[in-house]
Amino acid sequence: MIAKIIPIKSLRKSSFATLVKYLTDPQGKTERIGKVSVTNCYTDELTAAQLEIQNTQDMNKRARSDKTCHLVLSFPEDERLSNADLAAIEERFCETLGFCGHQRISVVHDDTNHLHVHIAINKIHPRKLTIQNPYYDYKKVATLCEQIEQEYGLTQVNHETRIDQADRVIQDIENKAGTESLLGWIRRGCLAEIKSADSWQDLHAVLQSHGLEIRERGNGLVFVSKSGVAVKASSVDRSLSKSSLVKRLGAFERAAHTQETAKTSQKRKHYQPRPLQNRIDTSKLYARYQQAQSQAAAVRKTAWVMLRDQRDRLIDRAKQKARHKRTIIKNLPVGKLGKKALYATVSLQFKTAMTIIKNDYRRDYARSKARYPRMAWLDWLHIEAKGGNDEALAVLRSRNIWCGEVTGNYVGGNQNNHNSPGMGAIESITKSGTVIYRVGSTTVRDDGKRLHIPSNAIDTSFAGILQVAVKRYGNRLVINGDDDFKKAIAQAAVQHSIRVTFDDPALEQYRRQCMQQQRFTKTRTSRGISL
Known part of the structure; x- marks a missing residue:
């Protein structure tokens, strides 16, 4: 697992309410927000807890540093812990960082391939009103991560601190953009x-x-x-x-x-931004990306020129109007005090008009930039994949180089028809190409090789999941997970007459036994009706 304190990268101090608003925003996804917990507050209600924490921070007038700590706990792909385990791990990290007794709000996010927990911590103690700034936190966090990995049997990650900051910067830039x-x-x-x-x-x-x-x-x-x-x-x-x-x-x-x-x-070779991964030929797709960015930049520039010219015309018109009013006032037969009052009125009207013109220009310019944004390679691939571009989706999935053992409940197979129909309405796609959609009342995570099923899935959705799996992988399926999940899948296949066989001999034998039991029950029922 990885634990990291997210530093604020702007000159202003972070807002606790803004951070919680971002953490609890579903962004149109049903699976993004998991458990939301409020700790060390007088209430468990989210809005009231935010106000309580904000009031606590306002009572400390001496602290000049940031009063909010944003801690993220991220777990390796396909490793899912229970809410009780996540709460225990969260408590241990807060104690290690000296935040025991501090108010905090934690939110579990599950909209990526990695389960992660965001913890917004009030650094101001609710009773002492002193601020807690942990020192050498990366050492304490790394030691605790190693202990938790051993205790909970998680994948062990290298937590050694790298001295070279440039390597961290390179990794952050290239991971986010997807280009060198x-x-x-x-x-x-x-x-x-x-x-x-x-x-x-x-x-x-x-x-x-x-x-x-x-x-x-x-x-x-x-x-x-x-x-x-x-x-x-x-x-x-x-x-x-x-x-x-x-x-x-x-x-x-x-x-x-x-x-x-x-x-x-x-x-010699010169620097040209290019995709980092080379497992798939992306030359044509990257050329399309560059062309799209060039067109967006041209449209953005044209819109900016038009907005700027419109702003300048409105400013010139406001200046002429104010100048004309001053000329009229100059020739009016009134005293100095009367003219002074009229000049002040004209000046106020001119300043108000200038403020409105500039605000309108900034608003329209921001809308224009949002309509035609600059996009990194990965962001463009993400949008294309969500729009149905299978090639872009394949490139995203080729970046997923997870080589560890895949755990959890999932349905897979040896065949793979990537373009098969049957999946539900797509809710989101991760940067690693995992497609998230709903089958019945269950959220399915399709990474291209298998369908991951959450542990709290309802049995009534398993028939629909099996039908999607048959269209994707054929009639011979690989089922992984706990015994209850495997038995529920086998029972759903029998009850809905789905023609499948399972790669696991024991599970296949159980399916056949369920079929024989079903036939026997039907035979007895039919004989009873005939009698």
Whole structure:
């Protein structure tokens, strides 16, 4: 499992109410929100608890740091724990971080391949009104994660802290976008050559041979690719910061461009964002993505120009109107005080008009950006897959490289008809290509290889799930899970006369016994009616 305190990345302090609103927003999905728990408050009602926590935070006037802690507990794929176990684990993490007795609201999310729990903790103690800021929390959290993995038999994850922050940044960027970052490309491809340069001109030559350029920006240096993507030199490696390079190479010098370096740079590979996974040929799909982004950028620019021109025209009209009013006031036969009052009225009207014009412009511009947003490769694939693009869905699923043992209740098979009909209305698709839809009253998670069934599924939905499985995998099915689930599946197949066989010999024998019992019951019933 992984436990992480999510840092706030904006200048403003986090809002507890805003965080809870995000955590409890179903986003149109029936399976996103699991159990919602309120701890150490006078009430279990969510709205009242939020007000209580907000009032507690407002009573501390001395704290200048953030008063809310956002802790996330994430479990490996296909590992599902009971609500009681999740509550016990949550309590242990809060005690370890020094939040025992602090108010908190926790929400279980199950809309991804990984079960995860969001915990919004009030860092202000409800009675002492002091703030608790845990120090070296990553060490405490890592130790506790290892203990919980052993106690609950979970998949063991490497919790060693990596010293190199750049590696964490690269992983975060590339995991979110799905394409290779400039930072990762430089570190993997040409960092050794860059660090070996003995002069500024040698450094410029090495960078030009890789399609890069180094520029001064602010108090530091940045590497810029031919496509315009830039990254701080110090984030690539600390030895490439401006102070380090100036100390080693002398005062900064601009590049002296030569034809020889230009010819050399044409022969080397230059940075181009490309999909990281190579298990499926994505060249055509990625070309479509780039074309769609280019078209969206052109539409966005056109809309921005139109909005800007409209704003400028309205501003000019407001200025002319105010100027005309001032001219009229100037020629009025009134005293100085009367003119002063009239001028103040005109000025107030002009300021009000300017505020309305600017607010309308910002609102329309935000709507235009939302209508044609910039999308990362994975975001575009996600939208395409939800729209029915099987190729995009296959690319998302190819990113799922989980090699551990698959646990839990699921139905699968050796055959796989990916385009088979029969699935319910799609509610959502995860970034790993797991399709989530409902069959009857049960939420099914289809990862392309098997249908995952929740432990609280109702038996009346099993017939529909089996029919979907037969269309997807054929008549020979693989059933995994606890004994109760397997028996319920076999009984549903017999009761609804679904022609299937099971890969598990014991389960197949149980199905046949149920069939014989059903036939025997029908025979006795028919004889009784005839008599």
